[in-house]
Amino acid sequence: xxxxxxxxxxxxxxxxxxxxxxxxxxxxxxxxxxxxxxxxxxxxxxxxxxxxxxxxxxxxxxxxxxxxxxxxxxxxxxxxxxxxxxxxxxxxxxxxxxxxxxxxxxxxxxxxxxxxxxxxxxxxxxxxxxxxxxxxxxxxxxxxxxxxxxxxxxxxxxxxxxxxxxxxxxxxxxxxxxxxxxxxxxxxxxxxxxxxxxxxxxxxxxxxxxxxxxxxxxxxxxxxxxxxxxxxxxxxxxxxxxxxxxxxxxxxxxxxxxxxxxxxxxxxxxxxxxxxxxxxxxxxxxxxxxxxxxxxxxxxxxxxxxxxxxxxxxxxxxxxxxxxxxxxxxxxxxxxxxxxxxxxxxxxxxxxxxxxxxxxxxxxxxxxxxxxxxxxxxxxxxxxxxxxxxxxxxxxxxxxxxxxxxxxxxxxxxxxxxxxxxxxxxxxxxxxxxxxxxxxxxxxxxxxxxxxxxxxxxxxxxxxxxxxxxxxxxxxxxxxxxxxxxxxxxxxxxxxxxxxxxxxxxxxxxxxxxxxxxxxxxxxxxxxxxxxxxxxxxxxxxx
Ligand code: G16
Numbered sequence: 001x002x003x004x005x006x007x008x009x010x011x012x013x014x015x016x017x018x019x020x021x022x023x024x025x026x027x028x029x030x031x032x033x034x035x036x037x038x039x040x041x042x043x044x045x046x047x048x049x050x051x052x053x054x055x056x057x058x059x060x061x062x063x064x065x066x067x068x069x070x071x072x073x074x075x076x077x078x079x080x081x082x083x084x085x086x087x088x089x090x091x092x093x094x095x096x097x098x099x100x101x102x103x104x105x106x107x108x109x110x111x112x113x114x115x116x117x118x119x120x121x122x123x124x125x126x127x128x129x130x131x132x133x134x135x136x137x138x139x140x141x142x143x144x145x146x147x148x149x150x151x152x153x154x155x156x157x158x159x160x161x162x163x164x165x166x167x168x169x170x171x172x173x174x175x176x177x178x179x180x181x182x183x184x185x186x187x188x189x190x191x192x193x194x195x196x197x198x199x200x201x202x203x204x205x206x207x208x209x210x211x212x213x214x215x216x217x218x219x220x221x222x223x224x225x226x227x228x229x230x231x232x233x234x235x236x237x238x239x240x241x242x243x244x245x246x247x248x249x250x251x252x253x254x255x256x257x258x259x260x261x262x263x264x265x266x267x268x269x270x271x272x273x274x275x276x277x278x279x280x281x282x283x284x285x286x287x288x289x290x291x292x293x294x295x296x297x298x299x300x301x302x303x304x305x306x307x308x309x310x311x312x313x314x315x316x317x318x319x320x321x322x323x324x325x326x327x328x329x330x331x332x333x334x335x336x337x338x339x340x341x342x343x344x345x346x347x348x349x350x351x352x353x354x355x356x357x358x359x360x361x362x363x364x365x366x367x368x369x370x371x372x373x374x375x376x377x378x379x380x381x382x383x384x385x386x387x388x389x390x391x392x393x394x395x396x397x398x399x400x401x402x403x404x405x406x407x408x409x410x411x412x413x414x415x416x417x418x419x420x421x422x423x424x425x426x427x428x429x430x431x432x433x434x435x436x437x438x439x440x441x442x443x444x445x446x447x448x449x450x451x452x453x454x455x456x457x458x459x460x461x462x463x464x465x466x467x468x469x470x471x472x473x474x475x476x477x478x479x480x481x482x483x484x485x486x487x488x489x490x491x492x493x494x495x496x497x498x499x500x501x502x503x504x505x506x507x508x509x510x511x512x513x514x515x516x517x518x519x520x521x522x523x524x525x526x527x528x529x530x531x532x533x534x535x536x537x538x539x540x541x542x543x
Contacts, residue, residue, distance in 0.1 A: 001119070002148065010144045011101045014040035025356045025502025027062055028096065029064050029263035030300045032134035039138045040094045042074050044108065045054035047123035049088060050151065052115055053079060055122040059168035061161050062129035062138050063217075063281040066255035067503060074142070075161060078369055080317040081169030081180075083358040083416025093243025123151035126168060126309030128159035130217040130281045131242045133266040156185075160221050162421030163188055169418050180418075185224065192424055193228035195413035195432040198406065200232055200433040207275045207435055208234035211426075212264045215241045217221075218282035220528020225423060233430055239264055254279040254286045254377045259454050262296050263288060269296075274433075274440050274484060278422040283357075284377040285422040287429060289440035292500040297444055299473045302338035304429060305330070306446050308381055311432045312369055315411070318404035321394050324387050327367035329353060329360045332472045333375040333454075333510055336511050341447035352470045356502065357420055381428070383412045407435075448495060451521035452512040457530045458539025462500040464508050465530075471499040480533060484526055496528055507534075509542070 016037040017440030021028060028038050036088075042060060050058045050279070067073070072428040075525045076084035084092070091111055098104040112119060125146055129135035139155065146153050156167060163185055170183035181191045209436045213219035217238030226235060233297040249255065252264035254277040263269050263276065269290040276287045287299035288344030309328050317322045327349045328342050334352070334540040349367075357378055364370025368387040373379030383391070391409055396402035414422035414431065433443065466476040480498075492514035500507050507530055511523035535541075 001480065002105060004105060007105060008101050008404050010148055010339060011104060013144060014141050015341060016097075018098065021093065023092040023096075024067065026083075026298075027073050027075040027144045028092070029071060029503045030505075031070060032064075032132070032138065034073035034133075035072055035138060036141050038096045039074055039106070040141040040145040041098075042076065043125070043142045043151075043334060044148050045088070045092050045095055046125045046372070047146055047149035047151040048108070048111060048117055049076070049078075049084070050123040050125055051119060051121040051149065052117045055124055056173040057124045057126055057168055059164050060125060060127040060142055061159075061164045061281070062127065062132075062135045063134065063140065063161055065130075065161070065281045065283065065503070066249055066253065066279040069132060069246050070134075072138060074138075077165050077168045079168065079172040081165040082361055083419070086358065092439050097469070098458075100376065106118040119149070123149050124153075124171075125151045126154045126156055126164070126171065128156040128164040131158060131220075131246065133245050133247065158186060158217060158220070160217050160421075160423070161219070162283050162416050162419055162423065165421075167420040168424055180537040185221070185289045190227040191223045192414055192416075192427060193225070194234075195410045196427045196431065197232050199412040199414060199427075203434045203438060205232070205234070206275065206413050206430070206437075208236050208278060209426075209430065210236045210267070212239045212252050212257070212267065212275070212277040213237055214249050214278055214280050214284075215239050215244070216249065216253065216255075216278065216280035216282065217242070218278035219247065221282065222278075222423065233427075249280045253277055254284040258287060258298065258300055259285050259377050261298055263290075272439055272441060276426060276429075279377070279397045282422040283420050285425045285429075286377040287350060287440060289444075291441065297440070298449075299440060299444060300335075300374035301375045301377040301379055302330070302335050302449075303443065303446070304377065304425060305371050305379060306338055306341055306346070307432055307443055308341060308373075308428060309342060309348055309371045310446070311435075312371070312381070312408075312411070313346060313348070315404050315408050316369075318400060319391075319408055320401045321390055321405070324368040324390060327351070327364070329363045329370060329372035331355050331360065331374050332470055332499075335375065335449045335452055336493070336495060336512055337447045337450050345447070347456060352472075354471050355499065359413055361419070368528045373420075377422075377425075380417060380420045380425065381415045382417050383415075388412060450514070451519040453511065453519050455509040455511075455523045455527040455542045456501075456504070457505040457509060457527050457542060458505070459507050459530065459534040461534060462505065465498065465500045465507055467497075467499050472497045474498055475535060480529070482531055487529070488522065489519050494518070494522055496522055498526060510529070
């Protein structure tokens with residue numbers, strides 16, 4: 001059983017405030033000042049998870065990713081570097097909401113018995129954090145939580161989220177045939193850089209890429225990474241001010257660029273040059289450029305998925321191993337034109353799942369090579385064990401086939417297969433553009449996005465909005481979906497859906513239609529409908 005005195009003493013240092021918590025799209029996320037007890041209890045959960053898995057290493061990342069500076073959160077990482085298993089999210093939520101130490105102990109004991117956790121097993125947990133100032137004290141709360149069950153812990157300090165996922169997998173696979181690499185940031189840089197150099201060898205280097213790091217952890221870490229690339233890639237970093245925490249994700253970063261459909265404020269763009277943005281913990285990436293007529297053009301997660309799928313299909317054909325099936329996973333936010341392109345031009349199967357990398361990752365495992373990206377730039381490519389085996393055993397019967405097979409092998413190394421990773425995705429895009437000698441405009445010509453708009457609506461209680469069908473339909477509040485459908489019908493190529501965010505206290509409204517004015521009107525009409533349904537009088541009605 002759990003040492004109750006120890007738990008009481010530690011838990012008293014991290015008292016639960018009067019609030020209700022939910023493990024959301026990517027873990028717990030809210031105002032940092034509310035998180036102390038939640039993070040403490042997440043430490044207990046991580047230790048239980050490790051014990052349940054026979055001492056396998058579990059990762060905890062303290063970050064609120066794309067959220068504003070005053071927020072924070074925690075994402076839990078399972079042994080192979082994937083997100084925490086879905087069925088454990090309810091336990092995380094229940095532990096965080098236990099009202100007293102007694103309730104907390106009761107819930108831990110109920111988990112121990114229902115999940116058959118052997119408390120005598122070891123617990124191993126690693127953790128890291130992004131650059132948010134609140135991270136420091138939250139890490140201390142996590143460490144206290146880990147003491148409750150005597151976990152062995154390693155603090156990796158400040159890291160990007162994908163680096164912690166990578167390290168977790170390396171630690172759990174060390175010494176096995178699936179060994180993933182050296183479990184350090186340095187090992188991560190070396191692995192990615194070596195693979196990238198193979199992929200661009202002998203090709204003419206592209207002009208410098210301008211990289212907006214959202215004033216987050218991606219900036220110092222990408223600076224650490226650059227020397228490993230030697231001169232294989234030129235990158236000019238902007239928005240790297242991590243010493244002014246309030247600037248994090250402010251008017252910059254992947255979320256800003258994607259939702260505002262414009263470059264970071266203050267960035268002067270030159271026509272036909274390449275620009276990219278990370279989010280606050282460097283697991284999302286979007287590209288963009290300015291066209292000759294000065295219009296802003298976004299190359300988001302859908303465009304990256306299309307580019308990656310196109311390239312991989314070509315490579316497996318060129319290597320003579322086109323028995324390998326490629327599939328793409330998207331969410332309802334995927335632009336309708338991207339889905340058409342994937343299905344009709346590339347002839348690949350496309351599945352649509354709920355928001356959250358965890359859902360996409362799971363679905364992508366069904367393909368030999370599963371490309372998954374959210375439109376917001378969060379995604380990666382997964383190679384199944386059998387696909388990897390084929391790729392590694394293919395010599396090719398002529399030099400062209402051998403080169404393609406070698407590229408595929410390097411590609412599987414440059415891609416962080418644990419989770420969406422902005423560094424690794426950037427190298428993937430740069431590989432393809434370099435190999436093809438493409439400008440961003442050529443990449444963009446694969447298909448033309450339907451105009452789209454994403455609106456955030458502040459409501460009284462976002463939990464009343466319940467969705468089905470990969471979040472494309474609302475079933476509650478009753479009747480609202482009929483009202484939405486009636487509006488959508490009036491718009492050419494109209495599509496719209498409404499879902500509560502799992503990372504921010506808002507309801508999101510997505511709309512696309514044939515033209516920009518129609519799209520905006522559709523988005524604002526649906527947004528207004530949602531606002532009127534459940535307004536608390538504080539937010540503004542979308543218009
Ligand atoms: C997280 C998740 C993403 C999700 C995003 C927005 O991203 O990892 O899968 O798309 O939140 O989710 P929601 O619409 O539910 O707020 P990040 O980069 O913030 O961790």
